[in-house]
Amino acid sequence: MSAVLAVLEQRDGTLRKVSHEVVTAARRLADALAGTVDALVLGAGPVAGSEQLGRLGADRVVVLKHPAFQRYAPEAFARAVVALAKTGGHAAVLLPASATGRDLAPRVAVQLGVPLVSDVTDLEFEGGAVVATRPVYAGKALLKIKITAKPAVLSLRPSVFTPVERPRAGTVESPSLANAEVGRVVVREVKAAAAGTLDVGEAPIVVAGGRGLREPANFKLLEELAQAFGGKASVGASRAVVDAGWRHHADQVGQTGKTVSPMLYVAVGISGAIQHLAGMRTSKVIVAINRDKDAPIFKVADYGIVGDLFEIVPRLTEEIRKLHG
Amino acid sequence: MRIAVCIKRLPDSETRVKIAPDGKSLDETGVKFVLNPYDEFAVEEALRRREQAGAGEVVVFSLGPAAAQETIRSALAMGADRGVLLQVDRMPADGLVVARALAAELKDGAFDLILFGKLAIDDYNHQVGPMVAELLGLPCVTSVSRLEIADGKGVAEREIEGGIEVCEFPLPAVLTVDKGLNEPRYPALKGIMAAKKKPMEIKPTPLGVGDVEIVALTLPPERKEGKIVGEGPAAVLELVRLLREEAKIL
Numbered sequence: 001m002s003a004v005l006a007v008l009e010q011r012d013g014t015l016r017k018v019s020h021e022v023v024t025a026a027r028r029l030a031d032a033l034a035g036t037v038d039a040l041v042l043g044a045g046p047v048a049g050s051e052q053l054g055r056l057g058a059d060r061v062v063v064l065k066h067p068a069f070q071r072y073a074p075e076a077f078a079r080a081v082v083a084l085a086k087t088g089g090h091a092a093v094l095l096p097a098s099a100t101g102r103d104l105a106p107r108v109a110v111q112l113g114v115p116l117v118s119d120v121t122d123l124e125f126e127g128g129a130v131v132a133t134r135p136v137y138a139g140k141a142l143l144k145i146k147i148t149a150k151p152a153v154l155s156l157r158p159s160v161f162t163p164v165e166r167p168r169a170g171t172v173e174s175p176s177l178a179n180a181e182v183g184r185v186v187v188r189e190v191k192a193a194a195a196g197t198l199d200v201g202e203a204p205i206v207v208a209g210g211r212g213l214r215e216p217a218n219f220k221l222l223e224e225l226a227q228a229f230g231g232k233a234s235v236g237a238s239r240a241v242v243d244a245g246w247r248h249h250a251d252q253v254g255q256t257g258k259t260v261s262p263m264l265y266v267a268v269g270i271s272g273a274i275q276h277l278a279g280m281r282t283s284k285v286i287v288a289i290n291r292d293k294d295a296p297i298f299k300v301a302d303y304g305i306v307g308d309l310f311e312i313v314p315r316l317t318e319e320i321r322k323l324h325g
Numbered sequence: 326m327r328i329a330v331c332i333k334r335l336p337d338s339e340t341r342v343k344i345a346p347d348g349k350s351l352d353e354t355g356v357k358f359v360l361n362p363y364d365e366f367a368v369e370e371a372l373r374r375r376e377q378a379g380a381g382e383v384v385v386f387s388l389g390p391a392a393a394q395e396t397i398r399s400a401l402a403m404g405a406d407r408g409v410l411l412q413v414d415r416m417p418a419d420g421l422v423v424a425r426a427l428a429a430e431l432k433d434g435a436f437d438l439i440l441f442g443k444l445a446i447d448d449y450n451h452q453v454g455p456m457v458a459e460l461l462g463l464p465c466v467t468s469v470s471r472l473e474i475a476d477g478k479g480v481a482e483r484e485i486e487g488g489i490e491v492c493e494f495p496l497p498a499v500l501t502v503d504k505g506l507n508e509p510r511y512p513a514l515k516g517i518m519a520a521k522k523k524p525m526e527i528k529p530t531p532l533g534v535g536d537v538e539i540v541a542l543t544l545p546p547e548r549k550e551g552k553i554v555g556e557g558p559a560a561v562l563e564l565v566r567l568l569r570e571e572a573k574i575l
Contacts, residue, residue, distance in 0.1 A: 016486075071490075072485075072490065074465070074466075075464075078459075098485075098486060099468065099483070099484065099485035099486055099490075100485065102451050102467065102468070103455060103467045103468070103483075105452070106420075106451075106452040106453075106454075106455040106456045106459070107455055107456075107458075107459050107465075109421065109452070109456070110421065110424070110455075110456050110459035110460060111459065114421070114536060115419045115420065115421045115422075115535060115536050115537050116420060116421070116450075116452050116456075117537065118420075118449070118450055118451060118452055119449055119450075119451075131540060134449070135449065135545070136447060136448050136449060136542070137336065137340065137342050137351070137446075137447055138338070138446060138449065139545065140340070140341075140342040140544075140545070141342045141344070141351070141542055141543065141544055141545065142542070142543050142544070142545050143448075143539065143541075143542050144539070144540040144541040144542075144543070145418065145537050145538070145539055145540060146537065146538045146539075146540050147536065147537050148536045148537065148538060149536035149537075183464075184464040184494060184495055185464045185465065185466055185492055185493070185494045186492065186493045186494070187490050187491065187492050188480075188491045188492065188493050189490075189491040190485070190488050190489070190490055190491070191482075191488055191489040191491065192487065192488040193487045193488050197487060198487070199486040199487050201486065202486055202487075248505075249470070249503070249504045249505040250484050252504075255338045255446050256338065256362050256363070256446060256504060257504075259449075263574055264568070264574050274338070274339060274341070275338045275339070278338075281545070281548065282545075284574070285568070285572045285574055286548075286551070287564065287568070288551075293553070298551065298553065299551075300548050300551070301551045302548075302549070302551040302552075302572065303551060303552060303554050303564055303567055303568070303572075304551060304552070304553045304554060305553070305554050305555060305556070305557070305560045305561070305564060306553060306555075306556045306557075307556045307557035307558070307560070308557065311557060311558045312557065312558050312560075312561060315558040315561040316561050316564070316565070319561055319562065319565045320565070320575075323565070323569075323575055
């Protein structure tokens with residue numbers, strides 16, 4: 001029987017949401033292979049949420065503990081994942097394409113001597129091989145790629161694989177690793193963003209602004225709208241305003257920024273250059289607010305309002321507040 | 326300070342994608358090729374480090390077709406000292422194949438730093454840099470947006486979801502760099518002229534086959550035609566109603 005290894009992510013002793021997505025995708029692949037799902041999470045102590053993973057289809061959950069796993073330690077993490085993948089004879093190893101996963105996955109692949117297919121948005125098992133789909137040219141095309149190596153190592157784009165309940169045993173083991181060294185790259189500190197700030201790449205709702213806002217201070221309008229969504233929204237920005245220094249690069253959506261797939265994307269005063277559309281076209285619902293009725297953003301928007309954003313946005317904020325009263 | 330920068334030639338971000346008749350690749354007719362924007366930050370950082378150290382060499386490496394010579398020239402025009410093209414007929418789909426070829430070339434270069442852009446905006450693989458580091462057995466920090474180097478040690482900041490990781494590492498090391506690290510310079514006319522005379526080595530590079538196979542390249546499904554709900558703030562009520570009742574997301 002073939003097993004699929006799901007490599008999960010925790011922060012401060014709690015599983016991150018993306019971990020649920022990885023288990024969900026692993027279950028899907030394991031079903032196609034008539035195999036099982038092993039979930040691995042590395043931490044310094046117990047990891048809250050690991051006992052719930054059976055619900056999403058994990059057969060076995062390994063919480064591997066070592067003081068070196070307090071923070072991300074690229075070299076130690078890679079060694080631990082590779083050790084389990086080697087002894088487990090897994091058919092596939094799945095990681096999140098998160099900031100950590102993007103760093104970890106290539107290391108794991110090289111140590112296993114196999115390729116890495118990154119940022120996967122769909123996967124299936126066809127003719128004895130894993131076939132993955134991934135966006136290229138920043139979402140302007142989709143590449144379907146067959147992996148002939150074993151294990152197939154893949155990283156999964158966050159917010160794409162919606163968690164589905166597929167109950168399995170989910171037996172949890174929590175072994176302690178006897179000897180692990182942090183390695184040469186040491187994460188000395190994690191500077192956390194202000195409490196309650198959602199990452200643009202992970203927020204279920206993104207309210208993004210462009211040049212139409214005229215000056216940096218006017219982003220306050222978008223911050224207020226984001227707040228009205230009750231902690232579910234984050235503020236994004238177009239490349240133009242990031243390059244102008246109005247917003248930080250971490251907030252940039254587009255080909256040289258983040259690629260996002262939120263439930264709702266509200267584009268405010270963004271004309272919709274091809275590079276921007278590339279970064280947000282996979283959003284589930286797109287709303288555009290722009291004064292130019294011919295702006296390209298309206299071509300991809302599900303709903304558009306033409307007019308002065310300085311009148312429209314406060315009104316929208318007011319209505320959303322009423323809903324979340 | 327000896328610094329290697331690995332760069333990639335790729336289609337400009339303005340490119341409208343057309344699929345080639347083989348159904349597996351980009352139709353390159355009329356496509357403008359440029360230096361990967363993230364690699365510009367890598368070249369700029371290398372130049373600044375060399376200038377700061379007051380001595381050293383910045384060598385630019387690229388794996389690509391013969392036309393990638395132009396891409397290397399653009400890095401030389403910014404100020405890099407010399408270039409090496411690992412010439413291939415076509416770009417491999419397997420990033421590990423690229424990483425192996427680069428690692429073999431860099432192995433004996435005695436570089437203090439090997440820099441990459443954090444990803445290439447065509448294939449979005451974000452993997453060749455850390456793979457090269459693994460193959461060479463060097464420490465590696467990815468997506469670096471702030472960097473300090475002194476006494477053979479570095480401190481780098483990298484963005485993670487909802488925060489910033491501060492990483493310490495020893496040199497020699499491999500770093501992949503993010504936007505925000507610096508502001509890349511525009512090549513001056515003098516630099517462009519000088520670049521024409523700078524040494525460039527062209528090495529035909531046989532590649533392994535790799536363990537991935539492209540099945541198809543397709544255009545993503547078109548988004549369904551949307552609708553203009555209305556004009557001005559009066560349309561907000563209808564928008565909220567549609568989001569609740571039709572899209573069912575509020």
